[in-house]
Amino acid sequence: MATPSSAPSMVPPARPPPRFSVEYMDRQADPTTDFYAYANGTWQRTHPIPADRVIWGAFGELRERNVELLGRLLEEARAAAPHAPPGASRQVGVFYQSAMDTDRIEKLGLGPLQETLGQIDRVADPVALTALLGELHPLGVDGLFEAFAIPDWKQSDRYALYMFQGGLSLPDREYYRAEQFAEVRREFGAHVARMLRLVGDSTETAAAASATIVTLESELADASRSRTDLRDRERNYHRVAASDLPGQFPGLPLDSYLAARGVQGVPHVVVGQPEFFTAVGGLLARRPISEWKAYVRWQLLHAGAPYLSSAVEAEDFAFFHRTLLGQPTPEPRWKKAVTVVDEALGEALGQLFVAAHFPPEAKARMDRMVGHLRAVFFDRLRTLDWMSPETRRQAVAKFERFVARIGHPDTFRDYSSIRLDPGDYLGNVQRAAAFDARRRFARIGERVDPAEWGMTPPTVNAYFDPTQNEIFFPAGILQPPFFDATLDDAVNYGGIGAVIGHEITHGYDDQGRKSDAEGNLRDWWTAADAAEFTARAREVVALYAAVEPLPGVHVNGELTLGENIADLGGISLAYEALQRRLAEAPDGRRPIDGFTPEQRFFLSWAQVWRTQCREEALRQRLTVDTHAPGSCRAVTPLRAFPPFHAAFPSSGPAPGPLPPTVRIW
Numbered sequence: 001m002a003t004p005s006s007a008p009s010m011v012p013p014a015r016p017p018p019r020f021s022v023e024y025m026d027r028q029a030d031p032t033t034d035f036y037a038y039a040n041g042t043w044q045r046t047h048p049i050p051a052d053r054v055i056w057g058a059f060g061e062l063r064e065r066n067v068e069l070l071g072r073l074l075e076e077a078r079a080a081a082p083h084a085p086p087g088a089s090r091q092v093g094v095f096y097q098s099a100m101d102t103d104r105i106e107k108l109g110l111g112p113l114q115e116t117l118g119q120i121d122r123v124a125d126p127v128a129l130t131a132l133l134g135e136l137h138p139l140g141v142d143g144l145f146e147a148f149a150i151p152d153w154k155q156s157d158r159y160a161l162y163m164f165q166g167g168l169s170l171p172d173r174e175y176y177r178a179e180q181f182a183e184v185r186r187e188f189g190a191h192v193a194r195m196l197r198l199v200g201d202s203t204e205t206a207a208a209a210s211a212t213i214v215t216l217e218s219e220l221a222d223a224s225r226s227r228t229d230l231r232d233r234e235r236n237y238h239r240v241a242a243s244d245l246p247g248q249f250p251g252l253p254l255d256s257y258l259a260a261r262g263v264q265g266v267p268h269v270v271v272g273q274p275e276f277f278t279a280v281g282g283l284l285a286r287r288p289i290s291e292w293k294a295y296v297r298w299q300l301l302h303a304g305a306p307y308l309s310s311a312v313e314a315e316d317f318a319f320f321h322r323t324l325l326g327q328p329t330p331e332p333r334w335k336k337a338v339t340v341v342d343e344a345l346g347e348a349l350g351q352l353f354v355a356a357h358f359p360p361e362a363k364a365r366m367d368r369m370v371g372h373l374r375a376v377f378f379d380r381l382r383t384l385d386w387m388s389p390e391t392r393r394q395a396v397a398k399f400e401r402f403v404a405r406i407g408h409p410d411t412f413r414d415y416s417s418i419r420l421d422p423g424d425y426l427g428n429v430q431r432a433a434a435f436d437a438r439r440r441f442a443r444i445g446e447r448v449d450p451a452e453w454g455m456t457p458p459t460v461n462a463y464f465d466p467t468q469n470e471i472f473f474p475a476g477i478l479q480p481p482f483f484d485a486t487l488d489d490a491v492n493y494g495g496i497g498a499v500i501g502h503e504i505t506h507g508y509d510d511q512g513r514k515s516d517a518e519g520n521l522r523d524w525w526t527a528a529d530a531a532e533f534t535a536r537a538r539e540v541v542a543l544y545a546a547v548e549p550l551p552g553v554h555v556n557g558e559l560t561l562g563e564n565i566a567d568l569g570g571i572s573l574a575y576e577a578l579q580r581r582l583a584e585a586p587d588g589r590r591p592i593d594g595f596t597p598e599q600r601f602f603l604s605w606a607q608v609w610r611t612q613c614r615e616e617a618l619r620q621r622l623t624v625d626t627h628a629p630g631s632c633r634a635v636t637p638l639r640a641f642p643p644f645h646a647a648f649p650s651s652g653p654a655p656g657p658l659p660p661t662v663r664i665w
Helices: 035-046 058-083 088-100 102-108 111-121 126-139 179-198 203-222 242-248 254-260 274-286 289-307 310-325 333-344 346-357 360-383 389-400 425-441 489-506 527-545 561-584 597-608 615-624 630-639 642-647
Strands: 055-057 145-152 155-165 239-241 268-271 403-407 463-465 470-474 611-613
Touching (some): 058 088, 058 333, 088 333, 126 254, 145 425, 155 274, 179 310, 203 289, 239 242, 289 310, 289 333, 333 425, 360 389, 360 489, 463 489, 470 489, 527 561, 527 630, 561 597, 561 630, 597 642, 611 615
Parallel strands (some): 155 268
16 A cells, blocks of 8 residues: 555646636626626536535635645645654644545544443433533534633623533424425434444334434424524523522533533633523433433434544435435545644644745735725715714724734644544544634633634635624635736625625624624614614515525525625625725726626626525525525625616616615615
C-alpha cells in the first residue's frame, strides 16, 4: 500500500472561479415577468445538480472550488506531516490522514464506541444519565437538550451559560408531527433499527428499541418550540439562578450534568425554553431508565456514524442524505474529510488557506466598499422619515459603534493541546470537539473576547453578531461571483456590496433592532416607532408568504422575516452606494455587454442567488431554514424596489413596484 507521502492525490485541480456571466442568461425570457429565468435560465439548463449534492448554485460552486483548494492544501500537509515541525500544517495533515486511512477505520470497526457503550449500560438512574450526557455532549453526542457558552444577550461583555431544547435526530419538531413527513418518520424508525442491528442487537431487540426511540423523540418534539418562536431572543431568555435549577426543574438533575461539565460557581443559567425542561423532567420520571439508555445509545451511534466503518457510514448516508435530502450518491471521501477538518481545526486550516489564497489587496478593496455602504446607512438613519428623533439618536449611536471584520482573525487559534492520532479518526473528531467545548465553558462569566470569529476563514458565508454589533466576512466568500476584482463596480455592488448591506441591515431587522449600542437585548424604541416598524414588518411577512416554491408549501414569512428584511435593505443600500460610486467615477456608466450599470447590478444580485435544489432538500429548508429559497431571494426584494422597475421597464401588463412601506430601511 502506498504511504501517505507517495499516494497520488485524489483531489482534482481547482475549477475556475464561478464568475458573473451574461452567458448564464436566457434573453428570451421577459425580465419584467420572470427575472429569475432572464438572469439564470441558461445556467439552470446547463448546470444540473451534481449527484453528490442536494443543492447547487453560486454558493455551492464557490464552496466546491474552496473545497478543492483546501483538499490540495491537506494533501500536501498529509504528505509532509511525518517530518513536519509542530504547527498548523502538521495538525491538519495528521487529522486528514486519519480520515483517509479507510483500512484502519475498517479494522477498528465499532471498537471506538465500546467503552462508551459500556458506560451507557452501567447507567442506573436519571442522575447517572444526565451526568453521562455531561461527558458526551462535549464529544459531539446529542441528547435531551443543548448547553453552550456565548456572550450574554443582556450583558454583552460577559460569557454566559445557555441551555436550550434539543435531543431530536430529525431536522425539526415538524418532522415528528406534520403529515407531509409521515413517510420520513416511518423510514427513520427503520433506519434506527438497522443501525442497532449493526452494533449487535437482534432483529426483535432492535425493532423494540427503535420504536421506543421514535416515541421518546416525538415526545421531546411535542415539548419543543417552533423554529419561528425560537427566533425571538426576548422570549428565549430566562435567567435562572444555578442554585434554583433543581427546584425549578424537578426530575431533571441538571446539577449532576453541570458537575460533569466541570461548571462550578456559575451564578445563573439562561434557560431558553423553561417549559421544555419541565417536560423533560416529567419524561425522565415517567419513562423507565432502560428506554433512556436505548435513546442515548442511539445518539452515540448516530453521532459517530460518519467516522466509523463503511457499513455504518453507508447506512447513515442512506437515511440522512438519500432519504431525507434526496442526495443520490455520497461525496468522495476526500471532500467529506475536508469539511470535517475545517469544522474541527478551522483556524489551523484557515491559516493555510489565507496564506495561499487571500491576497491583501482583496481586503483593502473590501474595506473601501464597506466604507461606502456604511456611509449610505448612516445617511439613511439620519433622514428616515418614519423614525422619531428620540429613537433615531439611539439608532445612530448604535451604528457609530458598528465594526466590520474582513478575511480572518488577527491571531489564529492554537490547537496544540489536542492529541491527534493518524490512526484514530473518531477519537480525533471527539478530542477536537472536547477541546472547543472546554475552551468555551472555561470562559463562562469572563469578559468577551472581541477578536473571536464564529466562522472559519474558508467559509463561503458572512454574518452579523448582535451582541458585538459587528459583521464578519471570511476570506472564503471574498471571491467570484460575490467579489471579483476583474469586473466592474456594478457587478461587485450587486454581489458582495448587497451582501454587505444585508449584514448591516441585520443590526436593525426584527431581532437585531432589539440590541442596543452595547449589544444588550433592551427595548430602546419609542412605542410609536416600534409600532411603525412592526406594521412594515407585517407587510414583508405577507410579501414572502405569498411565494409557493412547492405545490401547497409556501415560504414561512415569519421564520424568514429577519433575512428578508436584510435582503430588502441590502439591495437598497448597495444600489445607492453604487450610484455614489458612479458619481465619483462617471466612466463606470458606460454599458458593458449591452447592459447599463444599473441592469448589471440587478443581474449580478440575481445570479448570486442562482440555485437548483432537490425536492426533499427544499422541503426541509422550507421547514427549518430562516432564509427563503434562492429563487425567491433573487426576485422578491426587487419587486419592492422602484429602481429595478426603472432599469427593466415593462412593455406590457407586468407587476409594478410594491408600496414603499414594504421596505423598512
